[in-house]
Amino acid sequence: MNNRKTGKPVEILLVEDNPGDVRLTEEAFKEGKVLNKLHVTQDGVETMEFLRQKGKYAKAPRPDLILLDLNLPEKDGREVLAEIKTDKDLKRIPVVILTVSQAEEDILKSYNLSANCYIVKPIDLEQFIRAVKLIEDFWLTIVTLPPNGKK
Amino acid sequence: MSWLSLQGHFGITRRAFERALFLIPIVAAAWKFGFKAGLVCSIISGLIMTPRVIVSPWRADATTETMVIVIIGIMLSWLISSQEKERIRQQSLTTELDTINEKLEKQITKHKRTDVELARHRNHLEELVNERAAKLKIANEKLQRENAERKKAEEDLKRAIVALEHSNAELQQFAYVASHDLQEPLRMVSSFTQLLAKHYQGKLDKDADEFIDYAVAGAKRMQALINDLLTYSRVDTRGKSFEPIDSEAAFDQAIANLRVAIEEGEAVITHDPLPPLIADDLQIVQLFQNLLHNAIKFHGKEPPRVHVSAKQENNEWVFSVRDNGIGIAPEYFDRIFVIFRRLHSREEYPGTGTGLAICKKIVERHGGRIWVESEPSKGSTFYFTIPTIRR
Numbered sequence: 001m002n003n004r005k006t007g008k009p010v011e012i013l014l015v016e017d018n019p020g021d022v023r024l025t026e027e028a029f030k031e032g033k034v035l036n037k038l039h040v041t042q043d044g045v046e047t048m049e050f051l052r053q054k055g056k057y058a059k060a061p062r063p064d065l066i067l068l069d070l071n072l073p074e075k076d077g078r079e080v081l082a083e084i085k086t087d088k089d090l091k092r093i094p095v096v097i098l099t100v101s102q103a104e105e106d107i108l109k110s111y112n113l114s115a116n117c118y119i120v121k122p123i124d125l126e127q128f129i130r131a132v133k134l135i136e137d138f139w140l141t142i143v144t145l146p147p148n149g150k151k
Numbered sequence: 152m153s154w155l156s157l158q159g160h161f162g163i164t165r166r167a168f169e170r171a172l173f174l175i176p177i178v179a180a181a182w183k184f185g186f187k188a189g190l191v192c193s194i195i196s197g198l199i200m201t202p203r204v205i206v207s208p209w210r211a212d213a214t215t216e217t218m219v220i221v222i223i224g225i226m227l228s229w230l231i232s233s234q235e236k237e238r239i240r241q242q243s244l245t246t247e248l249d250t251i252n253e254k255l256e257k258q259i260t261k262h263k264r265t266d267v268e269l270a271r272h273r274n275h276l277e278e279l280v281n282e283r284a285a286k287l288k289i290a291n292e293k294l295q296r297e298n299a300e301r302k303k304a305e306e307d308l309k310r311a312i313v314a315l316e317h318s319n320a321e322l323q324q325f326a327y328v329a330s331h332d333l334q335e336p337l338r339m340v341s342s343f344t345q346l347l348a349k350h351y352q353g354k355l356d357k358d359a360d361e362f363i364d365y366a367v368a369g370a371k372r373m374q375a376l377i378n379d380l381l382t383y384s385r386v387d388t389r390g391k392s393f394e395p396i397d398s399e400a401a402f403d404q405a406i407a408n409l410r411v412a413i414e415e416g417e418a419v420i421t422h423d424p425l426p427p428l429i430a431d432d433l434q435i436v437q438l439f440q441n442l443l444h445n446a447i448k449f450h451g452k453e454p455p456r457v458h459v460s461a462k463q464e465n466n467e468w469v470f471s472v473r474d475n476g477i478g479i480a481p482e483y484f485d486r487i488f489v490i491f492r493r494l495h496s497r498e499e500y501p502g503t504g505t506g507l508a509i510c511k512k513i514v515e516r517h518g519g520r521i522w523v524e525s526e527p528s529k530g531s532t533f534y535f536t537i538p539t540i541r542r
Contacts, residue, residue: 020339027346100335123338123374125345 010036010140013050013063015080016098017042017072024125025067028132034140039063044075048083051090063093065139068115070099070106078109085114092146096135170200170220174227181228182235189228197221326384330377337377341370372503376491379505383490386434386512393517396432398470398537399425402459405439409447416447416455423460426468428537434513435537439472441506442533446474448500451528466540467519473532479525488521510535 012029016022022040029038039060041047047068050057066084070077077099084090094116099106102120110118119135122128139145173196181189200217344366352360402425406413413420420443428435439459446457453475461470479487479494486492490508493500507521514521514535525531 018335018339020343024342024346100338121338123334123341123378125342128342 010034010065011039011061011063012036013039013041013047013066015041015044015047015066015068015072015077017069021069021121024128025132028129029136031129032133032136034136036136036140037061043073044077044080047072047080048075051084051087064145066093066095067098067135068095070097070101070110078106078113081110081113081115094139094143094145096139098135170216173200173220174224177224178227178231181231185235186229186232189232190225193221193224193228196224323384323388326380327388330381330384333377334374334381337370337374341367341374344370376503376505379503379509380490382437383505383509383512386509386516390434390516391431393429393431396428396430396435397425398428398430398435398461398468401432401435402439404436405443408436408440409443412444412447416450418447418450418455418457420457420459422458425459425461425470426463428468429539430517430537431513434516438510438513438535441510442472442535445506445533446472446476446531448502449474449476449531451475451477451530463539464536467536467538469534469536471532471534473530475530478527478529478531479523480527481525484523484525487523 014022014025016025026038029036039050041050049055050060051063053060053062068077068081072080077097081095081097084093084095091114095114097110097115097118098121099119100121107118119131122131177189177192177196180192197217197220200220344363348363348367352363399422402422406420412418443457443459447455456475458473459470460473461468463469483494487494488507488511491504492508493502493504510533511521514537518538519536521533521535523531523533
């Protein structure tokens, strides 16, 4: 993996409006093996600003992986996903949907919008931590990601 | 007049009188015995008088007298006898007439009586008809009233059903939304108390550890309850449509889902061939799973032995799940199917008390019934039915 070779941390963007969930995800990543840097945005508009490096995010890094919640204030996760996957620069970034919704229509819609995978947040803490660790393990150590940068 | 002529006159008269005496028996005979008797008497009288004629044949008048008497006798006989005959005829006619009359009168009396009776009957009939008509009218009015009442009741019922369906749908929606939306904050409570335990167990004092334990246990239990409530409400709100399924496959799936519990409890589960059904397969899996799980969980001293079978009765399949567990007292047969009702403490047997309530809801959604037959410490048999024909 290029990131580990260079020693550069993996950039992860967590899109989550619930601070509790943010904290839990941080805790889970802390236990992870991979050196990573977790960025957090709390709504759709802010997320797009981060990805397009606008406003206060002018110097934001391009994330290697996006963890996206579907239920967000203002512009919600489905719109964010659609926007990312139709943007020729952003569409290569893997997007993991991480949500409480088990609704079939949400699952179908997300995959139709080219989400890379869909994970229902486990209710139990241990299982949640395990899921986050597996996400990290799979996407950051097993999967070969596209080279980071605009092409 | 001379003596002689006088004597002569007298003599003729006396003779005539003597001769006329013969007429008496003739008349009597004719009157009594008819013309023939009179005739015979006349001839006999004539014969009796004949000697006198013979004695004095010169006496032409004697012969004439005899002849006259006989002829008069015959004529009288004829007259009297015919008169008598006529009288008798008249009499018999009268008698006959009387008889006929009597008969007629009797007939008339009878007729009159019949008429009276008939009239009475008619009157009675009329009364009866009137009475019946009145009763009918009352019955009719009652019927109409009842009909109106029934109609009203039906409308009320329809309205009530609509209201009930509405409130039921609302309640289901409420239960679903409540349990779904409750999950989120609860997940926070549960997760962070667990994190607290993970990071600070043993690092604070003994009380803090105990408090954290209770908080974690409470949050976990609340989560289990809400989860089960969600499952319970989903039976109706998220149920699939009924399709032909193989209940044996559903049973196998339930066994697979319970693998850990079966291994840990060293349970032996057997079954007879199970039929195809028209049902929601996921719910049938859930139904088997809950019943089997209970059969394993509530075991006695022996390792659990469970047998599942099915037989067809009328238009339904009757399934049975028989175990050798602790059994249930009859007074609890209904209570066990009520949501969150438990018979045992959580320390004895963990659980939320929703398993059988969910089973009941699933069975009822399929148009079936569920019940239990059991005796404490002698095992239980749970029965449920699934109709073979979909209405």
